[in-house]
């Protein structure tokens with residue numbers, strides 16, 4: 001072996017040794033990378049707790065959510081809570097201590113949360129909501145609002161309106177006894193490039209649409225039956241499949257195997273050409289090829305989310321102030337219309353092959369991906385000049401988009417709908433009939449938890465559950481769920497608030513980093529049955 | 538130790554001492570149609586909760602959350618075991634620790650913090666291994682909650698608790714609540730040893746990652762991971778023989794990184810980084826505060842329900858996925874099955890199909906990768922004779938020649954063998970069926 005070994009007494013300093021910060025955040029950087037971390041650190045989250053005293057006002061759920069954002073280093077947080085700390089707060093909120101009693105709850109939770117991470121700045125607003133919220137620009141510093149129930153409807157309305165107007169997401173959290181829920185109000189369009197799809201589903205090998213260089217690699221194999229055993233046993237399975245696809249097509253009027261039956265026959269063909277008279281009694285690369293037939297002999301993938309994106313008005317009609325996302329999306333759409341496929345992601349799974357052959361194949365995929373990025377970039381630059389845009393979209397942003405193109409998602413809130421709790425509280429008929437119809441197919445029976453939590457969304461006129469269903473059994477479930485909430489009169493159970501606070505923090509991270517796919521709607525957690533459900537109400 | 542509760546909740550108003558627990562008491566002192574039949578709202582239940590001694594295994598990401606949650610669920614007598622000391626990379630989620638605590642015992646720092654924050658709770662730390670403790674120790678607890686990242690430790694405590702069950706003594710059955718996380722995903726499960734599906738029954742749901750064949754590492758590397766594994770498994774042994782690799786020693790990691798980098802360069806393989814090197818050799822699992830919070834709280838919610846009967850407890854598995862591309866997040870709650878051929882709680886043998894031409898050595902190595910076994914240092918015997926044992930040394934030497942013998946020369950088709958691994962106190966019964 002000729003590999004160079006670093007002599008041990010002169011080990012050079014590592015070129016990429018982690019910084020103190022990389023060490024501290026190592027376990028999360030492996031999920032959302034430096035780009036996600038930067039977005040998180042540039043964020044300022046506002047937590048609003050309602051003024052009207054009702055138990056603990058879901059404030060523990062809110063504070064627990066903040067804890068899970070302070071630890072990974074959100075830039076800043078502000079707690080708006082006008083309450084004074086009571087003795088009962090001490091039994092349910094971990095971020096208060098005996099010294100906190102009768103002091104401002106916002107200030108005290110800020111103090112103890114701030115201890116968790118010196119990299120984070122915390123603020124407290126102790127005046128009542130009705131005083132500071134209406135002031136011009138009061139919500140300007142924040143790019144995510146988490147509101148803890150209950151909040152009077154006129155104030156909640158103001159929060160929803162502001163968030164929609166300034167295109168920031170907002171989350172409404174409710175927790176009482178064993179039940180909890182959160183709803184996310186998205187801006188009218190919320191695009192996500194880095195959705196972190198399952199790596200299995202992102203494979204795009206282009207077996208049915210090889211480009212010329214990939215075809216040339218198959219040509220260069222020659223007649224594989226004449227190869228010596230070692231070479232034959234190390235042909236990358238992708239080339240094996242392409243090689244036999246040619247043979248298949250020659251015998252099937254130029255068609256590729258498309259039905260399940262044809263694919264099975266094709267797999268048998270590949271299997272029949274594996275050598276079994278070698279010392280190993282079989283060939284791993286042929287095994288891999290056979291295993292990949294059903295999954296990989298498919299047209300290049302395009303997710304429905306990407307198709308929806310290309311059809312959106314924001315994608316088709318750009319303006320000089322369109323977001324970068326839409327300028328690139330438009331270029332991707334043009335690419336798709338020209339070539340019938342999306343830009344190649346360019347990644348290659350590991351497979352049995354010699355090092356040199358594998359790297360050669362990997363380079364082919366990477367080169368094709370780079371050339372697709374170049375084409376999209378040209379379109380983007382052209383658009384930029386047509387629209388006289390002042391800033392140039394960074395190449396890295398275009399590249400990231402191309403790499404994830406098939407899995408890009410745009411969540412929307414076209415009707416500018418505020419939180420369902422707010423709509424329900426105002427007796428909105430559409431919301432009531434939507435809940436009624438959701439209840440009909442609610443197999444896991446989790447929607448009653450939401451109904452229970454919101455039965456008193458409007459304190460002056462409690463929800464009439466008979467308006468939601470005529471089924472006596474379901475009616476009883478709804479009544480029981482409502483009673484379950486009533487018996488705790490707004491008191492939180494720490495565990496339940498910690499579960500929902502954890503979920504809210506995960507969603508906040510997704511919303512702030514613009515990575516992963518957030519919950520589009522309402523999530524409920526039932527701590528009695530240890531189950532959760534997601535609904536679009 | 539327990540607070541006077543004679544005047545508790547008379548006329549619906551709490552005594553000053555109990556006022557702190559107003560919200561918890563609303564759940565524990567009122568009836569609910571969802572509560573179990575045995576639930577008695579009020580002081581009897583509260584008293585039972587406060588006198589329940591519980592054990593927390595692990596004071597890391599999950600453990601910190603679990604201690605906080607138990608203390609705020611009304612438990613007063615909590616023990617915690619952890620053998621680790623605090624590392625700087627823990628601080629992004631293990632919220633009971635500060636930078637000044639780096640290097641100290643996790644169990645001790647966590648216990649002191651929660652005791653100080655929640656007056657009236659007693660937390661007894663033990664800075665050491667769960668294997669240091671015997672059955673008598675584990676017998677004192679009402680239930681056990683695990684927040685571990687090690688499969689081995691989970692298997693050990695699971696086998697120990699199953700073993701402790703004495704049918705004549707209901708007190709010997711200790712419910713085990715187990716939490717685990719990876720990135721945005723996790724699971725919470727409740728195990729009633731011998732009665733419901735145990736950790737060993739569910740082992741194949743947590744299959745180990747397939748190892749890269751040695752010949753790939755040695756001759757045809759293709760991925761950066763292959764170069765790192767080569768440095769880790771082959772080059773270290775060759776060039777730093779006799780030195781124990783310490784994956785926490787930056788000099789060691791740096792050496793592996795540089796060695797892997799040089800090999801990658803030779804084969805034109807891109808992508809070897811310091812961070813990846815660390816990830817591969819330490820088998821780092823991504824971990825975030827929020828997932829730990831969800832899973833730990835789900836576990837403690839079950840603990841509260843089990844200790845008080847105020848609501849039915851989980852039967853028996855809740856899988857949590859926070860990074861779903863379809864719905865954002867989802868949970869799947871189901872009853873995992875108890876297996877009759879579970880080596881810990883079942884009594885039937887498991888069928889394993891083996892190639893009769895395989896050598897004993899290869900068979901034993903294959904047990905590490907089999908999802909249902911995951912044994913790294915197994916010993917094996919048939920009814921009649923010992924085929925191979927890892928220890929003591931004399932016996933190991935005596936049985937070593939069998940390693941190179943073919944299976945067909947050691948056992949007959951369909952013969953039952955016992956396979957044991959000291960680390961888990963588990964003995965597998967396999968029926969070896971010849972085939973291919």
Ligand SMILES: [Zn+2]
Pocket residue numbers: 734735736737738739875876879880881882883
């Ligand atoms: Zn079992």
